[in-house]
Amino acid sequence: MGKVTAAQVREFLLGDNPGAPLVDVSLFADALLNYFEATANLAENGAIVADPRTGAPFENPYLKIQERAGAILRKFTHLETDNTLARCRELHGQA
Numbered sequence: 001m002g003k004v005t006a007a008q009v010r011e012f013l014l015g016d017n018p019g020a021p022l023v024d025v026s027l028f029a030d031a032l033l034n035y036f037e038a039t040a041n042l043a044e045n046g047a048i049v050a051d052p053r054t055g056a057p058f059e060n061p062y063l064k065i066q067e068r069a070g071a072i073l074r075k076f077t078h079l080e081t082d083n084t085l086a087r088c089r090e091l092h093g094q095a
Helices: 006-016 022-045 062-074 082-092
Strands: 048-050 057-059
Touching (some): 006 022, 006 082, 022 082
16 A cells, blocks of 8 residues: 655645645645544554553544544535545555
């Protein structure tokens, strides 16, 4: 599985959204990478994990990271993201 970089996401977004504010593009790129990382962790470990010291079950902290990143991504409906997301999933191995 490859790993997409923030620079690649920004490049894809700017290609699909010429003239988009760089701050929007950067925030979207960072949130997308956080979302991918959290999703991968949740897929590997699940939503409930065991405390490494006590073995007691607790909510995987990546669940909150995924939720926050998703909320940020939903705020950028003014950006054309379909092509960017498809390319990122392909590079990230989530196609």
